[in-house]
Amino acid sequence: MALNSQWVREWVARSAQYIADNRTELIRLDREIGDGDHGENMDRGFKAVSAKVTELPADASPSDILKTVATTLISTVGGASGPLYGTAFLKASQAVKDEDELDGAGIVALLQAARDGIVARGKAEVGDKTMVDAWTPAVRAAEDALAEGATEQQILSAAADAAKVGSEKTDPLIARKGRASYLGERAIGHRDPGSVSSALLLKAAAEVSP
Amino acid sequence: MALNSQWVREWVARSAQYIADNRTELIRLDREIGDGDHGENMDRGFKAVSAKVTELPADASPSDILKTVATTLISTVGGASGPLYGTAFLKASQAVKDEDELDGAGIVALLQAARDGIVARGKAEVGDKTMVDAWTPAVRAAEDALAEGATEQQILSAAADAAKVGSEKTDPLIARKGRASYLGERAIGHRDPGSVSSALLLKAAAEVSP
Amino acid sequence: MTVGLVVVSHSAKIAEGVVDLAAQMAADVRIVAAGGTDDGGIGTSFEKVQQGLSQAESGDGVLVLCDLGSAVMTAETAVEFVDDPAAAVIADAPLVEGAIAAAVSAQGGADLDTVRAAAEQASAPA
Amino acid sequence: MTVGLVVVSHSAKIAEGVVDLAAQMAADVRIVAAGGTDDGGIGTSFEKVQQGLSQAESGDGVLVLCDLGSAVMTAETAVEFVDDPAAAVIADAPLVEGAIAAAVSAQGGADLDTVRAAAEQASAPA
Numbered sequence: 001m002a003l004n005s006q007w008v009r010e011w012v013a014r015s016a017q018y019i020a021d022n023r024t025e026l027i028r029l030d031r032e033i034g035d036g037d038h039g040e041n042m043d044r045g046f047k048a049v050s051a052k053v054t055e056l057p058a059d060a061s062p063s064d065i066l067k068t069v070a071t072t073l074i075s076t077v078g079g080a081s082g083p084l085y086g087t088a089f090l091k092a093s094q095a096v097k098d099e100d101e102l103d104g105a106g107i108v109a110l111l112q113a114a115r116d117g118i119v120a121r122g123k124a125e126v127g128d129k130t131m132v133d134a135w136t137p138a139v140r141a142a143e144d145a146l147a148e149g150a151t152e153q154q155i156l157s158a159a160a161d162a163a164k165v166g167s168e169k170t171d172p173l174i175a176r177k178g179r180a181s182y183l184g185e186r187a188i189g190h191r192d193p194g195s196v197s198s199a200l201l202l203k204a205a206a207e208v209s210p
Numbered sequence: 211m212a213l214n215s216q217w218v219r220e221w222v223a224r225s226a227q228y229i230a231d232n233r234t235e236l237i238r239l240d241r242e243i244g245d246g247d248h249g250e251n252m253d254r255g256f257k258a259v260s261a262k263v264t265e266l267p268a269d270a271s272p273s274d275i276l277k278t279v280a281t282t283l284i285s286t287v288g289g290a291s292g293p294l295y296g297t298a299f300l301k302a303s304q305a306v307k308d309e310d311e312l313d314g315a316g317i318v319a320l321l322q323a324a325r326d327g328i329v330a331r332g333k334a335e336v337g338d339k340t341m342v343d344a345w346t347p348a349v350r351a352a353e354d355a356l357a358e359g360a361t362e363q364q365i366l367s368a369a370a371d372a373a374k375v376g377s378e379k380t381d382p383l384i385a386r387k388g389r390a391s392y393l394g395e396r397a398i399g400h401r402d403p404g405s406v407s408s409a410l411l412l413k414a415a416a417e418v419s420p
Numbered sequence: 421m422t423v424g425l426v427v428v429s430h431s432a433k434i435a436e437g438v439v440d441l442a443a444q445m446a447a448d449v450r451i452v453a454a455g456g457t458d459d460g461g462i463g464t465s466f467e468k469v470q471q472g473l474s475q476a477e478s479g480d481g482v483l484v485l486c487d488l489g490s491a492v493m494t495a496e497t498a499v500e501f502v503d504d505p506a507a508a509v510i511a512d513a514p515l516v517e518g519a520i521a522a523a524v525s526a527q528g529g530a531d532l533d534t535v536r537a538a539a540e541q542a543s544a545p546a
Numbered sequence: 547m548t549v550g551l552v553v554v555s556h557s558a559k560i561a562e563g564v565v566d567l568a569a570q571m572a573a574d575v576r577i578v579a580a581g582g583t584d585d586g587g588i589g590t591s592f593e594k595v596q597q598g599l600s601q602a603e604s605g606d607g608v609l610v611l612c613d614l615g616s617a618v619m620t621a622e623t624a625v626e627f628v629d630d631p632a633a634a635v636i637a638d639a640p641l642v643e644g645a646i647a648a649a650v651s652a653q654g655g656a657d658l659d660t661v662r663a664a665a666e667q668a669s670a671p672a
């Protein structure tokens with residue numbers, strides 16, 4: 001079933017909830033290999049996003065809502081994840097411009113644009129122990145699912161599952177981008193916090209998909 | 211006539227006076243190619259030096275007095291000239307250790323040690339548009355005067371005159387050390403403030419020499 | 421006028437201190453601090469950077485100096501939102517040393533490319 | 547314990563901000579600010595650096611980071627007055643970037659040479 005602006009609104013709300021629920025865990029992870037603020041940054045950002053999206057007119061398009069998510073995250077997160085997720089949602093918003101309903105191809109285009117936005121902003125590659133390690137497998141899984149004729153819900157579930165696996169695979173890596181890159185080998189054995197928050201966002205997207 | 215601790219005390223007092231008299235001029239010069247504080251730095255330093263030297267016991271040796279000058283300048287100047295002049299007077303103090311009276315050779319040793327201290331601290335060479343451009347010709351002139359059998363007073367006068375000429379010769383130079391080195395060709399046409407204060411100190415030394 | 425500077429740091433204190441220091445040798449250059457989060461914490465603020473970009477601009481372009489990778493990303497995002505993105509460039513330079521070198525260069529009337537090069541040639545303290 | 551750090555800047559604000567920033571990623575490292583003149587102006591203070599050297603020392607040595615050439619000279623002078631000058635070394639590194647890299651390295655238990663190398667390899671923001 002094609003996804004409309006109602007889905008985007010619910011995605012936002014569920015994301016905000018998951019981020020709030022995992023605030024402490026994201027802080028703990030970022031304390032191990034960063035500065036310990038990822039949970040705080042994301043929770044502040046998504047609380048602001050929830051408030052802003054609620055204020056949008058009832059007929060706001062998916063693109064409009066995604067753009068509000070983008071600009072709010074850019075303005076409120078205060079860490080690397082702000083411009084990264086902000087750019088992701090901005091590119092996603094541009095990718096679905098003028099569409100009221102997103103079919104499978106639209107969903108894949110949205111996810112690709114988000115991932116490309118993160119890569120354009122942060123210049124990280126797969127294996128650099130960043131959120132890209134969640135997004136790139138997620139996009140690949142979504143592309144594969146689309147090619148196999150999956151439903152929108154199945155595409156998003158495939159993406160969410162792949163993001164979670166991708167995030168877990170950051171454990172043994174040395175970081176080559178972001179603050180964790182200062183730690184060298186000491187980053188080994190710790191999961192990248194941004195990949196965990198990314199997996200949560202994609203899980204929310206799948207779960208609220210009708 | 212050999213110089214004793216009375217000469218060192220008078221040198222300090224006259225230096226403090228010349229620095230105070232030229233405070234505005236040193237500020238003006240440093241404003242052209244630096245941060246504008248050289249007059250303030252030197253005046254604060256030499257006012258503190260004067261006070262400290264007055265407090266020394268009457269039997270303080272030349273070396274003792276020079277050491278007080280050194281540590282006071284190091285502690286109070288607050289700019290590059292603090293560690294530079296501080297090191298100069300510290301090395302000078304060590305060079306005349308255990309001497310109550312300085313003959314021509316002692317004066318030359320004092321000046322050499324001071325110059326070597328500045329060079330060791332700041333790693334500038336002649337032509338880099340720094341106080342070394344005053345000190346190195348001064349030391350050479352003092353060495354020549356000593357070799358020609360000059361009196362202590364004549365040695366110090368030769369040094370003072372050479373320092374003044376050396377300072378004037380910094381006008382056309384590009385700076386390769388200190389803040390003025392940021393200015394590139396824009397430093398041309400301006401006199402190095404540290405070379406001017408150095409020439410004042412050496413002028414004071416000569417004038418108070420009996 | 422001259423090229424302007426924006427100093428983007430995770431710390432408001434660092435950004436303000438760099439402005440104080442750089443201004444000493446560049447009285448006529450617009451140097452704007454954009455440090456810390458909106459509520460004064462450690463982090464970067466898109467709004468502060470955006471305001472910095474407009475305050476530092478006097479017609480000859482703006483050079484942006486940053487402290488950490490996330491400051492660079494915030495600055496890049498802000499530059500993309502500017503009317504004329506070519507008028508604002510981000511230096512690949514250390515924050516304090518780059519800002520001082522850039523400020524002195526701008527004070528001398530250099531253009532944006534030259535000011536940027538001055539910042540990028542600065543490495544350790546001179 | 548760990549190698550300690552002294553942050554020598556012409557600005558008290560810069561030194562304090564660098565300490566705040568570096569401490570975020572190095573909770574167990576002694577990082578001491580030595581910024582500004584004794585009366586709070588722009589410049590360096592021999593006393594502040596000297597105190598910083600003794601406060602940052604916990605037995606494994608101290609790395610000193612500086613902003614400008616005159617800060618380096620003040621720091622060198624202070625190091626020469628220390629009981630064991632070999633226990634304090636001055637990094638040839640940019641102030642903010644070097645301090646963060648050094649702090650993280652010290653936090654990991656690296657020795658003075660390694661911490662110094664971490665600082666000196668830092669250049670522009672990472």
Ligand SMILES: Nc1ncnc2c1ncn2[C@@H]1O[C@H](COP(=O)(O)OP(=O)(O)O)[C@@H](O)[C@H]1O
Nearest residue numbers: 038079080081122124130131177178193194490
């Ligand atoms: N250059 C980059 N490219 C992609 N992701 C990055 C990059 N730098 C940092 N990240 C992501 O950002 C996360 C940290 O976010 P956050 O803690 O909010 O920012 P900060 O590091 O500024 O405190 C990291 O876990 C990583 O996933």
Ligand SMILES: Nc1ncnc2c1ncn2[C@@H]1O[C@H](COP(=O)(O)OP(=O)(O)O)[C@@H](O)[C@H]1O
Nearest residue numbers: 248289290291332334340341387388403404616
């Ligand atoms: N590396 C150096 N070697 C020798 N002299 C130097 C060096 N750096 C600076 N100076 C001298 O110091 C003078 C500036 O002193 P001052 O204004 O008190 O310090 P600052 O530059 O820290 O404000 C310069 O004019 C120059 O003569």
Ligand SMILES: [Mg+2]
Nearest residue numbers: 034035037038
């Ligand atoms: Mg963080």
Ligand SMILES: [Mg+2]
Nearest residue numbers: 035037079463
């Ligand atoms: Mg942070």
Ligand SMILES: [Mg+2]
Nearest residue numbers: 244245247248
């Ligand atoms: Mg000065």
Ligand SMILES: [Mg+2]
Nearest residue numbers: 245247289589
């Ligand atoms: Mg100064």
